Each structure stands twice: as C-alpha cells, then as structure tokens.
Amino acid sequence: MSIEIPRETNAGKIVEVTIGATPDQGGTRSHTVTIGGSTALPFHFFEGEHPHKPVIAMEVFDKVPNKYPSPLMDYYHDVIEKPGEMAKKCVEEYGAELVSVRLEGTHPEKGNKSAEEAVEIVKEVLGSVKAPIIVTGHSHFEKTNEVMKKVCEATAGENCLINYVETDNYKTIAAACIAYKHTIVAQSPIDVNLAKQLNILLTDMSFPSEKIVMDPLTSTLGYGLEYTYSIMERIRNDGLAGDKMLAFPMLINPGYESALIKEARAPEQENPEWGDQELRSAYWEIATTMSLLFAGAELLILYHPKTVEIIKKKIYEMYETKERD
Amino acid sequence: MALSGLDIFKLLPKTNCGDCGVPTCMAFAMKLAQKKAELSECPHASEEAKATLGAASEPPIRLIKIGGTKPLEIGEETVMFRHEKKFFHQTGIALQLCTSEPDEQLLSKIKEIENYKVERVGEELKIDSFFILHDSENKDNFLRIINLVKQLSTKGIILDCQEEETLRAGLELLKDDRPAVLLRKELTDRHIELAKTHSINYILTAHSIDDLAKQSEKARASDMNSIILNLESNNISHQLQNNTILRRSALKKNFKPFGYPLFTYIHSENGYDLLAKASLSLCKYASIIVLPKFDKAMLYTLFTLRQNIYTDPQKPIQVEPKVYAIGDPTPESPVFVTTNFSLTYFMVSGEIENSGISAHLVITDCEGQSVLTAWAAGKFTGEKIAKFIKAIKLEQLIKTRKLVIPGLASQISGELEENLPGWEVIVGCQEASDIPSFVKNVKLT
Numbered sequence: 001m002s003i004e005i006p007r008e009t010n011a012g013k014i015v016e017v018t019i020g021a022t023p024d025q026g027g028t029r030s031h032t033v034t035i036g037g038s039t040a041l042p043f044h045f046f047e048g049e050h051p052h053k054p055v056i057a058m059e060v061f062d063k064v065p066n067k068y069p070s071p072l073m074d075y076y077h078d079v080i081e082k083p084g085e086m087a088k089k090c091v092e093e094y095g096a097e098l099v100s101v102r103l104e105g106t107h108p109e110k111g112n113k114s115a116e117e118a119v120e121i122v123k124e125v126l127g128s129v130k131a132p133i134i135v136t137g138h139s140h141f142e143k144t145n146e147v148m149k150k151v152c153e154a155t156a157g158e159n160c161l162i163n164y165v166e167t168d169n170y171k172t173i174a175a176a177c178i179a180y181k182h183t184i185v186a187q188s189p190i191d192v193n194l195a196k197q198l199n200i201l202l203t204d205m206s207f208p209s210e211k212i213v214m215d216p217l218t219s220t221l222g223y224g225l226e227y228t229y230s231i232m233e234r235i236r237n238d239g240l241a242g243d244k245m246l247a248f249p250m251l252i253n254p255g256y257e258s259a260l261i262k263e264a265r266a267p268e269q270e271n272p273e274w275g276d277q278e279l280r281s282a283y284w285e286i287a288t289t290m291s292l293l294f295a296g297a298e299l300l301i302l303y304h305p306k307t308v309e310i311i312k313k314k315i316y317e318m319y320e321t322k323e324r325d
Numbered sequence: 326m327a328l329s330g331l332d333i334f335k336l337l338p339k340t341n342c343g344d345c346g347v348p349t350c351m352a353f354a355m356k357l358a359q360k361k362a363e364l365s366e367c368p369h370a371s372e373e374a375k376a377t378l379g380a381a382s383e384p385p386i387r388l389i390k391i392g393g394t395k396p397l398e399i400g401e402e403t404v405m406f407r408h409e410k411k412f413f414h415q416t417g418i419a420l421q422l423c424t425s426e427p428d429e430q431l432l433s434k435i436k437e438i439e440n441y442k443v444e445r446v447g448e449e450l451k452i453d454s455f456f457i458l459h460d461s462e463n464k465d466n467f468l469r470i471i472n473l474v475k476q477l478s479t480k481g482i483i484l485d486c487q488e489e490e491t492l493r494a495g496l497e498l499l500k501d502d503r504p505a506v507l508l509r510k511e512l513t514d515r516h517i518e519l520a521k522t523h524s525i526n527y528i529l530t531a532h533s534i535d536d537l538a539k540q541s542e543k544a545r546a547s548d549m550n551s552i553i554l555n556l557e558s559n560n561i562s563h564q565l566q567n568n569t570i571l572r573r574s575a576l577k578k579n580f581k582p583f584g585y586p587l588f589t590y591i592h593s594e595n596g597y598d599l600l601a602k603a604s605l606s607l608c609k610y611a612s613i614i615v616l617p618k619f620d621k622a623m624l625y626t627l628f629t630l631r632q633n634i635y636t637d638p639q640k641p642i643q644v645e646p647k648v649y650a651i652g653d654p655t656p657e658s659p660v661f662v663t664t665n666f667s668l669t670y671f672m673v674s675g676e677i678e679n680s681g682i683s684a685h686l687v688i689t690d691c692e693g694q695s696v697l698t699a700w701a702a703g704k705f706t707g708e709k710i711a712k713f714i715k716a717i718k719l720e721q722l723i724k725t726r727k728l729v730i731p732g733l734a735s736q737i738s739g740e741l742e743e744n745l746p747g748w749e750v751i752v753g754c755q756e757a758s759d760i761p762s763f764v765k766n767v768k769l770t
Contacts, residue, residue: 002535003534003535003538003574003580004578005534005570006570006573006574006577006578008573041569043562043565043566044565044566044569045562045566046566046570066679066681067678067679109761109762109765139756139758139759219668219671221626221629221630221633222445222629222632222633223668223671223675224667224668224671224672225630225633226407226633226634226636226638227668229407229608229633229634230406230407230408230638233406233407233408234406234408237406260675260679261675262678263625272621273441273442273443273621273625274443274621274622274625275620275621275622275623275624275625276620276621276622277622279596279620279622279623280622280625280626282597283596283597283600283622283623283626284626286597286600286601286604286626287600287604287626287627287629287630290601290604290605290608291604291607291608291630291633291634294565294605294608294609306597309597310595310597310598310601311601313598314561314598314601317560317561317562318560318561318562318565319562320562321559321560321562321563
C-alpha cells in the first residue's frame with residue numbers, strides 16, 4: 001500500500017530580494033545575500049521550491065540600549081560601545097550573515113545624534129566587515145527621514161537594507177532608496193491589510209518590487225507572539241495564493257524584542273520557577289525565532305550568540321535533508 | 326466530513342413510515358444533519374446508511390484521553406492554521422523518568438515534576454504527564470515506579486516498556502488510569518488482545534508514512550480507536566513535512582488512518598537544540614511531546630509558547646482587571662489607565678518601564694478589547710472607568726489625583742472627570758511607543 005501525498009501547489013511565488021553589492025555591482029561587499037523565491041509554505045520541500053535559506057543578521061548600536069540584559073552584556077561588554085568591532089565579532093565569531101546598525105541614538109529624546117554622526121557609524125561598520133548591512137532607524141519621522149536620507153546618499157551603491165518605512169512616513173526614505181539603489185523594509189503593525197496597503201503605496205511610486213522586504217512587526221514570545229505568528233501565516237498564504245502585494249520576503253526582530261522584556265532581565269532568585277536566567281534569555285529568543293520561521297520569516301535579526309548558533313544549525317539541517325523519509 | 330440533510334435523505338428508506346417518530350424521511354434527515362437525532366432511531370436503516378453516517382460523524386482527528394480522573398485530552402483538531410478557527414487541545418508535555426535511576430533520585434524527580442507550576446496571564450501552567458521509560462533489567466523497578474507515580478500524582482502516565490510480561494504486570498497496576506503505551510515495534514495480535522482487557526491508548530510507531538498507515542489500519546480493523554501516531558523522523562525537516570502531510574491527509578482527504586493525535590519524543594543532548602525541536606513540535610502539529618529532562622527555564626519557555634499558539638484567536642487573552650505596579654511606585658507616582666487586552670497591557674506596561682519611571686497602571690475590564698475597539702463598543706467609557714476606580718478604592722491606595730488616559734480615547738476625558746470628582750484627567754499619547762517621550766514632556770502628578 002502506498003499513501004497518496006496530499007500536495008498543494010501555489011500560483012504565487014515569493015519575490016527574490018538581494019541585499020548588498022559587490023565591487024562589480026557598485027558596492028564594496030564581499031558577497032550579497034538573497035532571500036525569498038519560495039513557491040510553497042516554509043520548508044515544504046515536498047510541494048515546492050525554496051531556493052534560498054533564511055538568513056541571520058545581528059545588531060550593533062550607536063548608543064548602548066538602556067535595558068540591555070546582563071546575559072547579553074557578558075558576550076558583548078568589550079565591544080558594545082564600538083559598533084565596528086562589535087560588527088566584526090558578530091560576523092567572525094558568531095556567524096552573522098548581515099549586520100544591522102541600529103541608529104536609536106539619533107532619536108531626539110535618546111541622544112539626538114546628528115545625521116553626520118550616523119553616517120560615520122554606518123561607514124565604520126561598512127569598513128570593518130564585508131557582509132551586507134541593514135540600517136535601522138526609529139519612529140521619530142522628521143529625524144529618521146533626515147538621517148536615512150544622508151545614510152542612503154553616503155552609502156550609494158552598497159544596496160543596504162534601509163529599515164524601515166511605514167504608511168504614515170515612507171515617501172522621503174523610499175525616494176532616497178530609489179535614488180541611491182538601496183533595498184527597503186516596509187513595516188506595518190501586525191495587520192494584513194495595512195501591510196498590503198503600504199506595499200501598494202511603494203509600488204505606486206515605482207519602487208522596484210524586488211527591493212521590498214516586509215516587516216509585519218515582531219511581538220516576542222509571551223507578549224503577543226501569536227498575533228505576529230498568525231499574521232505572518234496569513235500574509236504568506238495570501239502571497240503564495242497569488243496576491244503579489246503580499247508576496248515579499250519577511251523580516252523579524254526576535255533579538256530586539258526579547259531583550260526588552262523582564263524574562264531576559266530577571267535573575268532566577270526573583271522568580272525561581274522561571275529557571276536559569278542565562279538559559280532563559282537564549283531560550284526566549286530561540287522559541288520566538290523558531291516559531292516565526294515556520295510562519296514565513298526569511299531575515300532574522302538576532303542578538304544572543306547561542307540563538308544564532310542553534311538557529312543557523314537548524315536552518316542548515318532543514319536544507320541539507322530536504323527530502324522526506 | 327459533515328453530510329447535508331439531502332445527502333442523508335438519499336441513504337434513508339424514503340418510505341415516510343414514521344417509525345422513527347418523525348413523520349417523513351426528509352424531516353428525519355434534517356434532524357440527523359443537525360445532530361438532533363440518531364440513525365438508530367430508524368429501525369429500517371440499511372447497512373450502507375449506517376456505515377456512511379457512522380464514518381461521517383467521526384471527527385477528522387480523534388479525541389484521545391490519557392489518565393484516569395482528570396485525563397489529558399489531545400486531538401480533535403479541525404484546521405491546519407490557528408487563524409482558520411483555533412487549535413482545540415494544546416500539546417501535552419510529558420517528562421521522562423528512567424527506571425534505571427536510583428530510587429532516591431526518582432522520588433525527588435517525581436515530586437519536582439508533580440509540583441512544578443508557573444503562572445502566566447492568569448493561567449496556571451503545569452506538566453501534563455509522566456513518561457516512564459523501562460530501561461533497567463529488573464521488572465520490579467518498573468512496577469515500583471508506577472506505584473510511586475500513582476501515589477504522588479494524578480497526572481496521566483505513558484509507558485515505554487518493550488518487554489511484554491513486564492508491561493502486562495505494569496498495566497495491572499493501572500486498571501483505571503487509561504495510560505498510553507508506546508509500542509516501538511509493530512502492533513501485534515497480542516497487543517490487540519491486551520487492549521481487550523485493559524483500557525490502553527497505544528502509541529503506534531513507524532518509520533515511514535506507508536508503514537504508519539498500515540499499523541493504523543491494523544488497529545482500526547480490530548476496532549481499536551484509542552491510538553496515537555508516532556512517525557519517527559530523522560531530522561526536523563522530515564518531521565515538519567511529515568506532520569503536515571499527516572494532518573492534511575486527515576483533515577482534507579478524510580484519510581481515517583491518520584485521524585489521530587501525533588506523538589513526538591524530543592531527542593537531544595543539548596538544551597538549546599532540545600528547545601528548538603520542541604518549539605517546532607508545539608507549532609506544527611504534535612499533540613503530545615516527551616522531554617528527556619527537567620529544566621525550569623525550558624518548561625517556562627515552552628509553556629508560554631504553547632499558551633500563545635493555542636490561544637483562541639477569536640478570544641484575545643485578557644489580563645485581570647486591577648491596579649498593576651510598574652517598577653516601584655509610591656503613593657505619589659503617576660497613574661495610567663487602559664484596557665485589559667493582553668497586548669495593550671504588555672505594550673503599555675513595557676513602555677512605562679522603558680521610560681524609566683515607576684507608575685500605577687489601572688487595567689479595567691473591557692472583555693479583552695483594545696482601546697479603540699473597547700471605546701467604540703462602549704466598554705471603555707468615563708462612567709465605567711470611574712465606577713471601577715471607586716470600586717477598587719484607588720483614592721485610599723494612592724495620593725495622586727491625576728489620571729492618564731490613552732490618547733485614542735481622548736473623547737472620554739470630560740465624562741470621566743464628571744464621574745470622578747477631585748481627579749484631573751490627562752490625555753496621553755496615542756501610541757504606547759510614545760510613552761517614554763510623553764512622560765518626559767508632561768507633568769503627570
């Protein structure tokens with residue numbers, strides 16, 4: 001007896017997006033990173049193609065985050081204030097495939113660093129590692145626009161991933177990305193329709209669709225993960241079903257979101273039933289990342305070196321043994 | 326697959342004899358479709374009708390109960406994705422005990438597993454079941470541990486004992502406890518015999534989809550329906566794809582041999598790896614998993630993941646309406662008010678914490694709706710908030726007389742002040758993420 005395998009084929013295909021540019025392509029990166037291209041649900045090799053593995057980025061800062069948890073500080077204390085060196089450590093020691101430079105310190109209430117300072121920091125990171133770069137801004141429209149415009153101009157040709165635009169603030173940054181040939185992150189607040197609307201707005205201004213990555217907004221484990229999980233599953237299902245405005249690769253932020261919460265910061269003595277803090281801070285990020293991988297995440301911005309190690313191993317395992325038993 | 330009234334009518338004798346108590350066969354068919362009648366009420370029903378209707382009334386994935394008085398219930402799932410409806414029975418989490426371990430160690434382990442509990446958003450989270458692996462030479466060890474677990478716990482028991490006589494003796498001790506029994510090899514006639522005299526849930530193991538179907542067909546042919554499926558996969562890629570195929574076959578193809586809950590034993594030496602594998606199992610269709618070791622941080626993480634994935638998407642998680650202390654507030658600290666939608670609570674409390682201040686956060690009962698929805702539905706009104714603040718006697722607990730309301734509900738500020746004499750209402754920001762800058766720029770006390 002042989003069982004018939006119930007395969008489902010899809011009309012749609014996720015857009016392939018490439019980040020970074022080598023010297024031939026007008027940049028200075030040693031290699032580029034491509035995500036997307038899937039024709040089936042995540043890791044469903046039995047019914048579709050998955051030409052590219054999900055990739056891992058790690059994050060460096062222009063300003064030490066206020067609530068940086070101690071388990072992470074143990075890994076980064078010597079480099080946390082030196083974004084270039086921290087980027088090197090992330091790539092060379094921990095295996096990051098991309099580096100995100102978070103420019104939170106340019107926020108008027110969080111340091112108000114100038115756009116010029118931001119450019120310096122991004123250049124420092126570009127100089128210290130050869131991996132493609134993500135530049136991550138913040139929610140202060142006026143300032144993030146000013147900073148991103150300058151960063152886009154100063155890194156012209158590098159095909160950075162400019163993170164992020166939202167429906168109420170996309171034109172300035174999107175125009176700069178088009179002018180200086182960068183890729184963009186379209187962020188929407190855990191909502192399928194708003195995600196779609198923003199992608200339509202971007203394509204309406206002739207933004208190239210092979211340069212859009214979606215950020216459906218990550219809620220970490222225990223803090224609304226189920227909303228992100230289901231919205232991503234819905235986006236991916238619709239994208240594969242043929243809705244071109246939802247067929248973009250997706251980015252998640254388990255590192256940033258898991259580092260903020262009390263589960264990462266509370267020592268075991270405070271809540272004995274929560275268990276060991278060092279283990280817990282990695283576990284939290286791993287569980288968030290694993291679940292969202294199955295919901296369609298392709299670009300993972302992680303913080304904990306243990307998370308990076310284990311998630312990378314799992315992704316490779318998934319791809320090495322594509323065929324079923 | 327549910328049948329329509331018309332489908333059922335075609336299977337009935339169409340004589341309108343009335344022997345079933347309903348005047349016409351059509352009317353009886355409609356009652357059957359609505360599950361308000363049973364086919365046995367028709368004395369003339371054909372064998373074909375009985376077979377077809379019997380199969381149709383069987384749920385696509387069976388409900389399985391492990392344990393005696395308060396059994397662990399698994400299965401009965403109807404969808405592939407939680408957003409399509411919801412997942413009905415959350416994944417059971419079992420912890421392993423090995424009979425080769427010394428008694429002292431086992432005793433403390435059993436107590437640890439039995440007593441471990443952790444609270445999260447109003448829910449008490451616990452380990453569901455004991456998995457007893459018989460890996461010693463001594464039959465008495467197996468029996469002694471079963472007795473120990475029985476004495477100390479009411480949780481369901483899963484037995485992994487491949488030696489038949491020993492297993493039989495163990496089952497004698499669990500007559501009223503509906504254990505699950507893991508069969509690592511093929512289901513034999515002797516197993517089937519054993520199930521006739523003992524109530525057992527067999528966990529059928531196979532290494533391929535075809536073999537699993539064969540084993541399941543064999544059990545079904547002997548009228549054994551309390552089964553759980555264990556398709557051993559060499560790696561997580563296979564596991565994800567196999568579990569998808571099994572669930573899809575059961576739900577969409579109505580393939581009965583796969584219409585049972587799935588079992589997974591999580592193998593790994595490394596805790597991080599174990600957690601990654603367990604996360605996959607929780608998200609993608611395992612109904613019961615076994616963890617080889619007790620690790621609080623891992624259990625807390627997995628319980629939280631399970632709570633998230635198995636929450637009914639139609640019914641948002643609610644936090645208990647009360648006053649929450651954010652940081653270390655004094656009677657002079659600022660007071661914020663918002664709804665009891667869990668995500669709203671998490672965002673607001675998190676951002677107040679991020680702002681670096683301590684505050685009182687008043688959470689009112691809005692049936693788990695977010696601010697805008699609750700306001701539009703009349704559940705977050707000045708009158709209701711005032712009533713709640715009076716009921717909890719907030720004025721006696723703190724000295725502050727200023728109340729920050731969400732910016733999205735600015736319209737209620739007048740009504741709230743009217744209903745709450747002596748208080749000043751401050752309209753806060755619209756987005757939780759703006760709280761840190763809001764508290765810097767506005768005087769809140």
